[in-house]
Amino acid sequence: MNILFTSSGRRNYLLSYFKKEIGSEGKIVAADMDRSAVSLAIADVAYLVPCVYDDGYIDRILEICKSEDVKIVISLNDLELPILSANKGAFEKNGISLIVSDKEVIDLCFDKVATNVFASRFGCNTPKTYTTIKDVKEALNDGTLSFPLIIKPRWGSGSISMEIVENTNELDLAYRLLDSKLNRTSLSEISVTDRKEALLIQEVLMGDEYGLDIINDLNGSYQTTIVKKKLKMRAGETDKAQVVDRPDLMELGEVIAHELKHIGNLDCDVFDVDGKLFLLEMNPRFGGGYPFSHEAGANLPKAILEWVKGNEIDVNKLLMSLEERRFGKCDQMVELLK
Template sequence: MNILLTSVGRRSYLVNYFKDALKPLNGKVFAANSIETYALQQADEFTLTPQIYSAEYIDFLIDYCIKNKITVLISLFDIDLPILAKNKQRFKDIGVDVIVSDPEVIDICNDKWKTYQFLIQHNINTPTTYISFADAVTALNNTELAYPVIIKPRWGMGSIGIYKADNLEELQVLYKKVRNEIESSYLKFESSADIDQAILIQQCIQSDEYGIEVINDLQKNYVTTFCKHKLAMRSGETDQAITIENSKLSEIGKNLSLALGHIGVLDSDCLVENGEFYVLELNARFGGQYPFSHLAGANIPKQIVEWCSNQPTSKGNLAIKSNILIAKDIKPVLV
């Protein structure tokens, strides 16, 4: 079995986790990215790809998979997911299993307005959100919404374009600023679908942050939920966290699995207010909190390899120890 990880970015740890998972099978991990990174160099072999939105992107990947006898493809980046999901059958036709959720699931996760509507529809707590600037201001004037509020891109990732406004003047300025940041970054591609409704104004819940990873098998069946209390964040990613057991978060994870029907890992951020958890967003991929689960005992790369080899779910791959404190480090490297 050979696995191709696309859009690896800086996730060298995932490259190495998959290399370890493939050792018993004598398989190779191939990595792809549009610019050269240290994570690429950690793979057995790597390639530089056209830009994701390039017309040549999928053809390039298919050709690369054929030449290198790739059998499994996994993306590590949100923008990659909708394109791969739409072309999943093309890869299947050449014998490559793309581990990605259905296009409708990816759309719900990548589009934070659809995420909000999905969560409301399924009675899962989430911060009150507006897509209309005028409606948000009306709600603030009528005390249906209170300052501070969060302004963020509808199609966003990381910490790009996320701000907190404490009054109307700040809201007006920051709303325009977010629009400018969207149009000058890679967020412009998905946002171009509806640029006039590409910004959300959201209730600000000021609390500790929590994270869950909802694990489904490749047939979309619920397997388990990993829970963490986030202690520090950096650029939208978890920097330090402690693994926990929490029945409310686990129940949210199971409800998300059953309602969404994703494949593999669903990464979700949560906030807490008055003892109730609120789901902030959904990411249908390995997220920045996965290494915390891995170092606490889980091994999802190994489980995916086993699923792709038609082996059953192994409890040993899906158990994490509680109260494990883990932190990320910054390591300078030569590229």
């Protein structure tokens, strides 16, 4: 069973997890627009492809699927998810399982304003969020809001174009700078949805940060939630974390799963501020925090392979991580493609 990872980037570990599970029964195919993407070097077959916004991108991915007899496609990039999801029918027509949620789910998760509205439906807290400088200054003046604040793209990915500001002068300067730079980042295409409100200003939450892997099957039915306490971040991604027992966060994960009905993994960021839970972001894909769940005992790659085959799984055996296990990421050297 051959698997294609699109926008594979530097997620070597994920390709390795799947490679271990398929063994000699299939091969790992990786595609990326950057020849120096380290994942291309460890895949069984590697392809250079156009930018995800290129008009011929989907046709090229389908060509690769047919050429390599690919049965499963998994994307590792936020910006690509809406494009793949909108073309899900083309993959299904060719007998290919595209592991991506419906476009409505992708759009809701990618828009942080829509995420806040979604959370309010089931009474979950979210950080105070504003889309204009005028509204922020009014909130600062009437005491509704206070520094520090964070400015970031409304449709964002990782830590691209984010700034924390401590006073009004920094707020004005950072907002103008990020607004100007936004058009030069990879987020420019998606930000045209509402260019006038493409930046958000939010309160900075002071508390413990947790990453949730909220897992649904390929029909959108809830399976489990794995909770990790983040110990250290690097470049917007979890660098060190520990699997923990938090029934309240598991319950929140189950509620989100039933409300959203996503496919596969949903990577969520949640803050605990003095016992009060705040939903920060939802990413409907394998996130940078998944390896901590996997190394602690969960095996979502194997579960996905079984689901694609039409088999049921034992959630308690396959998707359960052992508590109190702490892990940290480290760099390793990979020879790049020539």
